[in-house]
Amino acid sequence: MSKTFTNRIGGVIGSNVVYEPVAESTNTEATLALARKEPEGATYIVDFQTKGRGQRGNFWESEEGKNLTFSILTYPGFVEVYDHFYLSKVVANGVVQALEQLGVRAKIKWPNDIYVGDLKVAGILIENGLMGNCLSHSIWGIGLNVNQQAFASDAPNPTSMALILGRELGRNEVLQAVLGAIDGWYAKLRNGEKADIDAYYFNALYRSQGVYWFMADGERFRASIKEIQHTGELVLEDERGALRSFAFKEVAFII
Known part of the structure; x- marks a missing residue:
C-alpha cells in the first residue's frame, strides 16, 4: 500500500502533512513541533507508534501500515478555557462526518470515542495548553482503524472501516476526508457557530435515544x-x- 500522504488543498487543518514511518507517538511529534513553533494545522502521521497513547493512558493498538494514526497541531487562542470541550466536539464531529461520506455510519461515544454499532472504530486524544483565560495550543491525536482485519490486544470491541465495508480503503483518501471535515468544523468554531456544532454532536451521540x-x-x-x-x-x-x-x-x- 502506498505510504505517500499528500496535503489537502485549502483550509488550515492539514495544510502541512509530515509523514514518518515510525515514531514514539504522533502527539509526541506534534509536541516537538509546538516547541519549534510550527504553523497551525500541521499534521503528523506515522505508520507505527512505539508508544501510541489512548484515553486514560491506555495503549492504542494499530497494525503497521494498515490504519491512520496522526496528530494535528492547532493554536485556538480564540477559545476560552471554559469552552475547551468545543475542541473535542469539532474533532469528533469531523471524524463522524468524514466516515459518513465514506459510507460508514458512526456515532460519538461520549466524550469522543467513535463507534459503529457497539464497536470502536476510532479514538481521539486531545491535549490542551493554557495561556491566561484562553487556550495557547491544542494537539488533536486521532487513531482510526482503516484496514486492520484482526486485533491482538485485549481491547474488548475494536473494528475497522474495512471490516464494516467489506473492502480495503486508500488511507490517503480517508485522511483527506477527515482533515477536510475537521477543518470545516474548526472554521465554524472560529466563526462562533457553536449552535451548529452542538446540534451535530448531540445528534451523533451513541445511545442518545433510549435507556x-x-x-x-x-x-x-x-x-x-x-x-x-x-x-x-x-x-x-x-x-x-x-x-x-x-x-x-x-x-x-x-x-
Whole structure:
C-alpha cells in the first residue's frame, strides 16, 4: 500500500502533512513541533507508534501500515478555557462526518470515542495548553482503524472501516476526508457557530435515544442521556427521574 500522504488543498487543518514511518507517538511529534513553533494545522502521521497513547493512558493498538494514526497541531487562542470541550466536539464531529461520506455510519461515544454499532472504530486524544483565560495550543491525536482485519490486544470491541465495508480503503483518501471535515468544523468554531456544532454532536451521540445501563462508583443503573453540559459533563436521567451529572472518567457505559 502506498505510504505517500499528500496535503489537502485549502483550509488550515492539514495544510502541512509530515509523514514518518515510525515514531514514539504522533502527539509526541506534534509536541516537538509546538516547541519549534510550527504553523497551525500541521499534521503528523506515522505508520507505527512505539508508544501510541489512548484515553486514560491506555495503549492504542494499530497494525503497521494498515490504519491512520496522526496528530494535528492547532493554536485556538480564540477559545476560552471554559469552552475547551468545543475542541473535542469539532474533532469528533469531523471524524463522524468524514466516515459518513465514506459510507460508514458512526456515532460519538461520549466524550469522543467513535463507534459503529457497539464497536470502536476510532479514538481521539486531545491535549490542551493554557495561556491566561484562553487556550495557547491544542494537539488533536486521532487513531482510526482503516484496514486492520484482526486485533491482538485485549481491547474488548475494536473494528475497522474495512471490516464494516467489506473492502480495503486508500488511507490517503480517508485522511483527506477527515482533515477536510475537521477543518470545516474548526472554521465554524472560529466563526462562533457553536449552535451548529452542538446540534451535530448531540445528534451523533451513541445511545442518545433510549435507556441503557451505566456504571458509576461501583453502582449499575439504567438511565437515558439528557444533555451534554457546556463544559462537557454528561447529564443522565435515571429510572427514578433524577438527573445525574458526570465528568469524564466518572461514569462508564455498560456495553
